[in-house]
Amino acid sequence: MSNPFRRERTRPGEWVAETSIRLVASASIIVIFLIFVFVFREASSLFQTADVAAVPSQTSASNPESEMVPESYGADPEEPVLASVETGEPGAPGQFIYKPKNSSYPEIYNPDTGLLPADIDAVLNTAEVEESPEQIELAQNLTSNVWQPVGEVPKFGIIPLLIGTAKTTLIAIIIGAPLGILAALYVAFFAKRWVREFVKPGIELLAGFPSVVIGFFCLVTVASFIQDITGLPYRLNAIVGGIGLSLAVIPIVFSIAEDALSSVPKSLHEASLALGSTNWQTAYRVMLPAAAPGVFAAVLLGIGRAFGETMIAIMATGNAPLSSWSSFEPARTVAATIGSEMGEVVWGSQHYGVLFFLGVLLFVVSFGLNAITELYVKKRLIKRFQGQ
Amino acid sequence: MINDVVTTRPLPKRLLGFFAVLLAATAAFAVIGLILGMVGTFVFNGGGGITWTFLSEFPRNSNTEGGIWPALAGTTFLVLLMTILGVPIGTATAIYLSEFAKQDSWFARSVRFAVNTLAGVPSIVFGLFGVGFFVQFMGTGIDGFLGTSSFGDGSLLWASATLAVLTLPVVIVAVEESFRAVPKDLREASLALGATRWQTIVKVVLPNSLTGILTGSILAVGRGAGEVAAIIFVGVTYSSESLPSAVTEKFMHLGYHLFVLSTQSPDVDKTLPLQFATTLVLLGLTFLLNLTAILIRSRLRKR
Numbered sequence: 001m002s003n004p005f006r007r008e009r010t011r012p013g014e015w016v017a018e019t020s021i022r023l024v025a026s027a028s029i030i031v032i033f034l035i036f037v038f039v040f041r042e043a044s045s046l047f048q049t050a051d052v053a054a055v056p057s058q059t060s061a062s063n064p065e066s067e068m069v070p071e072s073y074g075a076d077p078e079e080p081v082l083a084s085v086e087t088g089e090p091g092a093p094g095q096f097i098y099k100p101k102n103s104s105y106p107e108i109y110n111p112d113t114g115l116l117p118a119d120i121d122a123v124l125n126t127a128e129v130e131e132s133p134e135q136i137e138l139a140q141n142l143t144s145n146v147w148q149p150v151g152e153v154p155k156f157g158i159i160p161l162l163i164g165t166a167k168t169t170l171i172a173i174i175i176g177a178p179l180g181i182l183a184a185l186y187v188a189f190f191a192k193r194w195v196r197e198f199v200k201p202g203i204e205l206l207a208g209f210p211s212v213v214i215g216f217f218c219l220v221t222v223a224s225f226i227q228d229i230t231g232l233p234y235r236l237n238a239i240v241g242g243i244g245l246s247l248a249v250i251p252i253v254f255s256i257a258e259d260a261l262s263s264v265p266k267s268l269h270e271a272s273l274a275l276g277s278t279n280w281q282t283a284y285r286v287m288l289p290a291a292a293p294g295v296f297a298a299v300l301l302g303i304g305r306a307f308g309e310t311m312i313a314i315m316a317t318g319n320a321p322l323s324s325w326s327s328f329e330p331a332r333t334v335a336a337t338i339g340s341e342m343g344e345v346v347w348g349s350q351h352y353g354v355l356f357f358l359g360v361l362l363f364v365v366s367f368g369l370n371a372i373t374e375l376y377v378k379k380r381l382i383k384r385f386q387g388q
Numbered sequence: 389m390i391n392d393v394v395t396t397r398p399l400p401k402r403l404l405g406f407f408a409v410l411l412a413a414t415a416a417f418a419v420i421g422l423i424l425g426m427v428g429t430f431v432f433n434g435g436g437g438i439t440w441t442f443l444s445e446f447p448r449n450s451n452t453e454g455g456i457w458p459a460l461a462g463t464t465f466l467v468l469l470m471t472i473l474g475v476p477i478g479t480a481t482a483i484y485l486s487e488f489a490k491q492d493s494w495f496a497r498s499v500r501f502a503v504n505t506l507a508g509v510p511s512i513v514f515g516l517f518g519v520g521f522f523v524q525f526m527g528t529g530i531d532g533f534l535g536t537s538s539f540g541d542g543s544l545l546w547a548s549a550t551l552a553v554l555t556l557p558v559v560i561v562a563v564e565e566s567f568r569a570v571p572k573d574l575r576e577a578s579l580a581l582g583a584t585r586w587q588t589i590v591k592v593v594l595p596n597s598l599t600g601i602l603t604g605s606i607l608a609v610g611r612g613a614g615e616v617a618a619i620i621f622v623g624v625t626y627s628s629e630s631l632p633s634a635v636t637e638k639f640m641h642l643g644y645h646l647f648v649l650s651t652q653s654p655d656v657d658k659t660l661p662l663q664f665a666t667t668l669v670l671l672g673l674t675f676l677l678n679l680t681a682i683l684i685r686s687r688l689r690k691r
Contacts, residue, residue, distance in 0.1 A: 011584065011586075014584055014585075014586040014587075017586055018488065018585075018586060020480075021480050021483055021484050021488065022484055022488065022495075024476075024477055024480035024481060024484070025480060025481045025483075025484035025485065025488075025489075025499055026495075026499065027477050027480075027481060027556070028481060028499055028502035028503045028506055028556060028557075028560070029498055029499060029502040031502070031506060031553055031556070032502045032505055032506060034517070034521055035509065035513065035514075035517045035521075038517060038520035038521040038524075038525065039513065039516050039517055039520055041520065042516070042519075042520045042524075178415070179415045179418065179419055180419075182411060182412045182414075182415030182416070183412070183415045183416035183419050185412045186409075186412035186413050186415065186416040187416060189412075190409050190412055190413060191413075191416070199416050199417075199420060201682050201686075202419075202420050202423060203416075203419055203420065203423070204682065205423070205675065205678055205679070205682070206419070206423050208610055208611070208614075208674055208675070208677075208678035209426075209614070209671065209674070210613070210614025210615070210616070210643055210670060210671070210674055211511075211614070211616070211617070212614065212616045212643040212644075212646055212647050212670075213430075213614065213643075213646070213667055213670060213671050214426075215647075216646060216650050216663065216667055217426050217429065217430075217667075219650055219651070220650070220660070220663075221426075221429055247422070250419055254419070278405055279405075279409075280405045280408040280409050281405070283408075283412075284408055301508060304508050304510075305508075307510070308509070308510020308511070308512065308513070309510070310510065310511060310512040310616075310617035311616050311617050311643075311647065314647075314651070315647070315650065315651060335510055335512045335617070338512050338515075338516065339512055339515075339617055339620060342515070342516070342519070342620070342621045343620065343621055355516075356516060356520070359512070359513050359516040362510050362512065362513050363509060363510075363513045366505075366508050366509050366510055366513070367505055367508075367509070369508065370504060370505045370508040371501075371505070374501055374504055374505075
């Protein structure tokens with residue numbers, strides 16, 4: 001509110017109120033910052049072997065994690081002894097297992113076989129000395145083709161996850177973007193008023209469907225339907241997952257594209273009709289190109305949605321981390337991996353760090369997509385409609 | 389007049405035009421048909437399963453029999469706490485954006501950018517944030533400070549806080565829209581009568597946009613009630629003997645219950661009727677909430 005005639009009267013109470021409103025308004029910025037800091041912090045434990053010991057000392061302060069220890073490691077009687085050897089204090093059970101699972105020395109962490117090196121301190125020292133080769137190995141591990149986080153030698157190859165994400169997202173966009181954009185064209189230019197009145201809120205209601213419901217629908221109905229018509233060996237596969245994700249993508253693409261189409265100045269519409277073109281020519285050849293940046297933004301945000309969607313991906317893709325580009329085989333996405341493994345992981349372990357690393361990946365990509373639409377696309381739209 | 393021109397066009401062009409419109413209409417009605425088909429499937433398969441006992445009983449025999457009462461109650465507690473935590477912050481941000489901010493100032497643009505970014509962050513990342521920030525950092529911090537041991541684990545409180553952060557953009561956008569719908573005349577009249585900016589906001593703008601705040605809250609609740617990925621590691625549990633009696637306890641959730649029933653259960657086919665009925669309840673809940681919000685909003689826009 002800028003009113004040049006307003007006489008400023010400052011009262012201390014109001015000044016406090018207005019300042020606190022300003023402070024609270026920065027909450028969104030603070031949250032973005034905190035997501036950066038905290039998701040990155042947990043992921044960074046992967047790359048700092050020396051610091052990892054500091055993280056567990058925080059987490060082990062609370063009981064539930066220490067209760068998790070016997071569950072995860074089969075109640076090994078050796079465990080508390082081990083912990084006291086490691087920390088020198090008896091009251092810290094579970095301290096030991098928060099050390100990163102070092103694949104070079106799997107045997108010291110394997111209570112099932114009971115293999116323990118004679119001198120545990122020496123082994124730990126060598127682990128610290130050989131820090132750099134270990135890091136190279138982590139990089140190799142991450143870029144390998146096998147995702148097998150639970151095993152004697154855990155393998156954290158994210159390539160199959162990236163392939164799975166790429167192919168399901170691609171299928172979702174190939175199905176969802178044209179449907180969303182065409183439906184937006186229909187609602188914006190062709191539909192009669194009363195038809196529009198129920199089609200538009202109808203499609204917008206789809207945006208409110210919980211993703212677990214869409215995932216369930218794909219799991220029970222779509223999967224059987226697709227298998228019936230194609231006879232594929234896998235009931236759940238990338239196609240079913242892609243269809244499920246497209247159901248999440250359509251309402252987003254639709255709303256944003258419809259917004260962009262109806263915010264094109266009316267003068268363009270009228271000029272085109274006045275030049276003798278028909279309604280459909282105007283819609284497809286004048287209005288759609290004019291709204292292109294907005295439609296592009298709609299597709300980008302649709303990609304962001306498909307990329308980060310978790311529940312549909314867990315329930316409908318089959319969840320097998322295969323390095324195959326075939327859409328008829330199961331796939332596993334990055335988000336689904338976090339969703340299905342985070343619950344069982346030992347807090348502070350290397351696996352835990354890798355899952356947070358995947359979270360960083362998701363965050364960075366969604367942040368990037370949003371930044372592109374915010375900074376680039378909107379500027380072009382404004383330029384197109386006001387600057388010329 | 390336009391039609392006269394059309395009829396003089398050559399046939400192929402007219403056909404092309406016909407197909408162009410048909411294509412768009414097909415797309416729109418395909419989506420509508422898909423939605424109806426989905427809702428129809430759930431109503432057809434799950435409608436019979438919704439009885440009073442289903443809604444009011446605890447699950448029995450490791451979730452293969454019985455009802456969904458703790459999940460229903462847990463979801464309600466969750467969204468209530470989420471609303472209490474999130475809506476005031478969202479409303480304050482909306483007040484700032486619509487009443488205080490100079491639209492091209494650096495801070496206002498940053499807030500807008502942050503809100504839009506937040507809306508695009510995948511919900512699973514909020515889940516990780518909930519673990520990393522609320523449970524690990526805040527929870528263990530509070531435990532260390534108070535000497536308790538109840539905050540450093542996933543709980544109703546931290547799940548609500550995570551969802552409050554997740555639904556923040558929903559609230560902000562809806563409330564800001566309703567603030568902007570308050571006519572300028574009202575504000576100017578209030579200022580002309582000698583009221584300060586703060587008095588105008590509290591006594592004129594806020595009362596006129598209460599429906600907007602309500603819409604924002606309903607939309608947020610609709611989003612929060614169906615969200616699973618964000619809370620899956622922040623306090624939800626797959627079975628519980630009793631309702632949570634404190635905010636630091638774990639809770640059951642309709643969406644997560646459906647997820648567990650349909651994917652984690654040893655005998656999935658046996659519980660299929662339960663799954664459909666649960667889906668119908670969850671969908672009906674979010675559907676009603678969203679429909680209410682859409683109706684209120686369209687009435688607001690007409691005004």
